[in-house]
Amino acid sequence: MTNSSKSTLSRVIAVLAVLVLALVPVIGSRAMVQDLFMVLTLLVLALNWNMLAGFAGLVSVGQQAFVGIGAYAMFGGVILWGWDPLPAILLGGVAAMLLSLPIAFFTFRLNGAYFAIGTWVSAEIVRLSMAQWKALGGGTGTSLPKGTTKEMIGVAQIKELLGVSSSAASDALTYWLALTLAVVTLLVGYLFLRSRMGLGLQAIRDNVEAARSVGVDPLRLKALVFVLTAFGTGLCGALLFIQITRVSPDAAFSVVDWTAFVIFITVIGGIGTLPGPVVGVLVFYILQRVLADYGTVYLIVLGLIGIVIMLFARKGLWGMFTEKTGIELLPLRHRSLQHRPSQRSGN
Amino acid sequence: MSLLTLDHVSKSFGALKVTDAVSFEVAPGEALGIIGPNGAGKSTLFNLITGNIAPDEGRVLFDGVDVTRKPPMSRVAAGIGRSFQIPQPFTHLSVFENLLVAANFGGGHHGHHAGEFCMDILDRTGLAGVADATSGGLSLLQRKRLELARAMATSPKLILLDEIAGGLTEAECGALIDTIKSIHAEGTAIIWIEHVLHALTSVVERLMVLNFGKMLMIGEPDEVMASPEVKEIYLGIEV
Numbered sequence: 001m002t003n004s005s006k007s008t009l010s011r012v013i014a015v016l017a018v019l020v021l022a023l024v025p026v027i028g029s030r031a032m033v034q035d036l037f038m039v040l041t042l043l044v045l046a047l048n049w050n051m052l053a054g055f056a057g058l059v060s061v062g063q064q065a066f067v068g069i070g071a072y073a074m075f076g077g078v079i080l081w082g083w084d085p086l087p088a089i090l091l092g093g094v095a096a097m098l099l100s101l102p103i104a105f106f107t108f109r110l111n112g113a114y115f116a117i118g119t120w121v122s123a124e125i126v127r128l129s130m131a132q133w134k135a136l137g138g139g140t141g142t143s144l145p146k147g148t149t150k151e152m153i154g155v156a157q158i159k160e161l162l163g164v165s166s167s168a169a170s171d172a173l174t175y176w177l178a179l180t181l182a183v184v185t186l187l188v189g190y191l192f193l194r195s196r197m198g199l200g201l202q203a204i205r206d207n208v209e210a211a212r213s214v215g216v217d218p219l220r221l222k223a224l225v226f227v228l229t230a231f232g233t234g235l236c237g238a239l240l241f242i243q244i245t246r247v248s249p250d251a252a253f254s255v256v257d258w259t260a261f262v263i264f265i266t267v268i269g270g271i272g273t274l275p276g277p278v279v280g281v282l283v284f285y286i287l288q289r290v291l292a293d294y295g296t297v298y299l300i301v302l303g304l305i306g307i308v309i310m311l312f313a314r315k316g317l318w319g320m321f322t323e324k325t326g327i328e329l330l331p332l333r334h335r336s337l338q339h340r341p342s343q344r345s346g347n
Numbered sequence: 348m349s350l351l352t353l354d355h356v357s358k359s360f361g362a363l364k365v366t367d368a369v370s371f372e373v374a375p376g377e378a379l380g381i382i383g384p385n386g387a388g389k390s391t392l393f394n395l396i397t398g399n400i401a402p403d404e405g406r407v408l409f410d411g412v413d414v415t416r417k418p419p420m421s422r423v424a425a426g427i428g429r430s431f432q433i434p435q436p437f438t439h440l441s442v443f444e445n446l447l448v449a450a451n452f453g454g455g456h457h458g459h460h461a462g463e464f465c466m467d468i469l470d471r472t473g474l475a476g477v478a479d480a481t482s483g484g485l486s487l488l489q490r491k492r493l494e495l496a497r498a499m500a501t502s503p504k505l506i507l508l509d510e511i512a513g514g515l516t517e518a519e520c521g522a523l524i525d526t527i528k529s530i531h532a533e534g535t536a537i538i539w540i541e542h543v544l545h546a547l548t549s550v551v552e553r554l555m556v557l558n559f560g561k562m563l564m565i566g567e568p569d570e571v572m573a574s575p576e577v578k579e580i581y582l583g584i585e586v
Contacts, residue, residue, distance in 0.1 A: 196451040199440075203448045206437035213397060213431070214501055215423035215453030336443035336478035337466045 006327045014329065021179055025172035026162060033168075033175050037243055039285050040178035044236040045258060046265040046277035047185045048229040053263075054272035055193065055201050056225040059112070062119025063259045065103065065126045066096040066230045068252035070237030072130050075247050078148060080135060085144070086153045089177070089238040096234020099126065100227045108223065120255065127253035141248025149174075149245060174243045181239065185232055190274055190330045192228075197221060198332065205272075264302060268309045270316025274330040279318045348411060350375045350505055350536050351427075356395055356405035358388075358560075365391045367560040368405070373505065378537040380547040380568065383557035384580065389540045390432055392557065393507050396538070397429050398422045410504065423453040428503030432510045432540075434490035438483030442474055442493060445482050446500040453501030465500055472496040472526055488519050495526065505536040512543045520546055548572075556580070 021040075025033050045063065052058045070092030077088030107118035131139040149155070150166035152173060159169035192198050203211040204218045211218060237258070241247050251257075261284070269280020287305070291298040313320045322328060349372035358366040365388040373379050381389055394400040396407060398419040407415045414422055428449075437445050446465040450456040456464050469475040472492045477485065482493060491511055498506050508527070512520045524546050531537055531550060541547040547554070547568075554571040556563040558580050564571050571577055 196448075196457070199444060199448050200452055202440060202444075203437045206439050207435050209399070210431065210435035210437065211448070212419040213399070213423065213429055213435075214449035214497060215420050216448065217418075217420045217452075333441065334444050334447055334462075336441070336469070337462045338475075338478060 006325070007329065007331070010327055010329050018179070018183060022176070025175055030168050030171060033171050034243075035285075037171070037175045037178050039281055040175070040182045041236050041240050042262065042265060042284070043182045043277055043281045044178070044185050045233060045262045046269070046281060047182070047189055048232045048236070049259075049262050050266045050271060050274075050277050051189055051192075051225060052229050054266065054276070055198070055205070056222050057205060058222055058226060059116050060107075060119040060226075061116045061255065061259050061263070062103070062107075062121075062123035063229075063233050063262065064253045064255050064257075065099065065119070065123035066233035067237030067240065067258040068123070068130065068249070069099045069126060070096045070234030071241035071247050071252040072133070072136060073234070074238035074241060075136055075142065075144070078144060079142070084151075084153050085148060085242045086177075089235055089242070092238025093231045093235035096237065097227055097231040099234075100230030103230075104223050104226050108219065108226075123253060123255070127249045130253070131249040137248070139249060141246065141251070143246040144242070149242060152242075171243070174239060177239055178236075181232075181235060186274070186278075186330075193274070193332050194334075197224065199334065201225070202332070264306050266316075267306055268316055270318035270320075273315060273318045273322070274332075276316050276318045279321075280316065283317065349373060350377075350410060351396065351538075352406075352408040353396070354406040354408070356392075356402045356407060358391060358395060358400060358402050365560045366395060366402070369557075369560075369562050370405075371555065371562065371565055373536055373538060375504070376531075376534045376536050377553070378531050378539065378551040380551035380554045381538065381540045381557060382542070382544070382547070382554065383563075387557040388560040389557055390509060391560075393429065393509055393538075393540065396422075396507060397427055420452075423501050423503075424455065426502070426504035427507065428453065428498035428501040428505070429507040430494035430498045430509055430511055432513070434487075434494045436482035436485065436490060436493050436497075438481070440482060441479050442482050442485070442489075442496075443469065443478040445493060445497050449497045449500035450502075453503075455502070468496050468499045471529065472499070473522065487514060491515065491523065492526075495523070499530065503535060505538065506530065508537065508539040508541070510540055510542065512541055512546045524549060544572075 024036055049063055052060055073095035074085065074088040074092040077083035077091045078085055103122045107115055107122060110118045136142050149170040152170055154173050155166060155169045158172050159166055162169065162172065200216040200221050203216055204221065208218055241252065265280035265284045266277050268283055269278065270276025287302060291301055309316060351373040353369055353371055355368045355370050356366055357364065357368050369392065383389055391400060395402050398417055402415065406413055409425055409427060414425065437448065443465060446468060447461060450461045450465050469478050472495055474489065474492055474496055477489060485493060495511060512523055520543060527550055539547060539551060551568060553565060554568040555565040556571060556577050564574060564577060
């Protein structure tokens with residue numbers, strides 16, 4: 001089998017996988033729907049972080065700022081202004097995008113490790129500020145009003161369609177939204193990297209000085225990625241907390257849940273490769289299931305695996321797979337126009 | 348009106364004045380050669396023109412606009428293209444993609460047209476055969492050609508060439524000179540730093556001599572090379 005037909009086959013498998021995933025609320029158990037919801041939202045966070053760190057070189061450890069602000073904006077929309085949770089998800093994305101502007105303004109003056117610390121500090125500032133928001137429970141947080149998720153737009157229809165309880169229907173709805181968000185994030189990421197912007201990012205990654213000398217503005221491109229990934233991360237944060245139904249500063253701005261695990265997923269799957277986070281989230285999910293009963297051993301094993309991958313497979317499991325097999329699921333390369341009818345005189 | 352004007356441009360690194368009140372002009376379509384001993388400040392002068400280094404004093408004007416405080420990106424867009432002395436390819440990108448970045452961002456070419464534009468340049472620089480090869484694996488000659496091709500892809504009005512013939516054999520050098528002559532013939536202005544004198548004098552109309560950051564002389568190549576001062580400083584001949 002040639003590499004291109006292998007790649008076509010992989011694409012068919014990917015489409016089938018999405019279709020099977022879409023059917024889970026119909027054929028699977030409710031526990032499975034809830035589990036896979038968490039997996040899909042982690043995937044969305046990992047896809048966004050991979051775009052930031054893997055492609056734009058912005059190693060942020062403050063992405064929980066955008067998860068948290070997304071969650072709080074959604075809660076604000078629902079509790080203070082009486083919005084339906086679904087449109088309030090968009091509010092979460094927009095709030096995160098707006099927050100990313102001042103954060104970028106300060107942290108973009110820093111490089112490398114200093115940038116990482118700067119994003120973390122920014123996230124802490126936002127967490128502490130949200131703890132002052134008395135209307136949303138201050139430091140202890142608050143819950144969505146009883147029944148809010150059962151009355152969400154679409155829940156009644158799903159309830160009728162699947163013949164399940166309102167809570168199960170609301171789980172199915174958030175699950176489908178998470179699946180849609182994951183697929184859209186992956187596709188948008190792919191299209192972005194295939195565009196001239198993506199080419200510019202890859203040039204910056206190879207050689208900043210040369211990139212500037214052919215007209216690429218590194219700051220502008222990186223800022224664009226920072227703002228767009230903040231939007232995606234904020235949407236995901238809002239969606240997550242519709243499912244969780246309770247928000248508090250510590251949970252919404254958790255660096256472990258929304259950034260550390262996400263970094264682990266991206267690194268083992270393959271940082272700087274598009275399918276990397278997908279592979280990483282699968283490995284993460286399996287490990288979680290297998291090791292869930294062993295308490296802290298679970299975290300130690302995760303850490304060890306992360307270290308081994310960083311030492312021996314810098315491009316992660318997907319990078320290793322691509323190197324060995326030549327299969328590229330979402331190739332970024334721009335082919336030259338060698339097939340042009342005119343006579344080539346190449347030497 | 349001149350295309351490029353440097354007006355008393357100075358730059359120091361610590362106590363060392365690497366560019367000392369340099370003033371000169373380049374007309375549209377003109378080719379100017381720069382020679383001088385190692386450490387004379389030739390590459391620094393290029394960096395001042397491209398904006399990679401900001402001058403301490405003086406002004407840089409391009410196309411009638413003061414670009415002294417403009418970053419490299421906007422100078423590329425204005426029409427200043429450059430090649431690096433040590434080739435700086437985007438090593439993970441293909442040769443074609445190296446040009447495509449330059450055409451997209453610096454040259455303002457988009458879509459299918461940008462691809463065609465890049466293929467034409469690859470043809471002219473003899474790189475069409477390796478268009479889809481990863482540029483990290485190229486030979487020195489191919490890397491030098493890629494430097495030239497990538498600078499061309501930014502559609503410059505003025506192209507800066509930094510020792511592009513250095514380290515090449517006679518035959519390799521000949522092919523490169525032909526390409527540079529064809530760029531010049533199209534009306535693109537050139538400033539070319541080179542130690543390979545015969546390569547330089549076969550293209551440029553004027554020659555400038557730099558020494559210790561100062562412009563020693565500027566004029567027709569024959570006239571400059573005949574000057575006893577230049578012979579002494581640049582060629583090390585006692586007269």
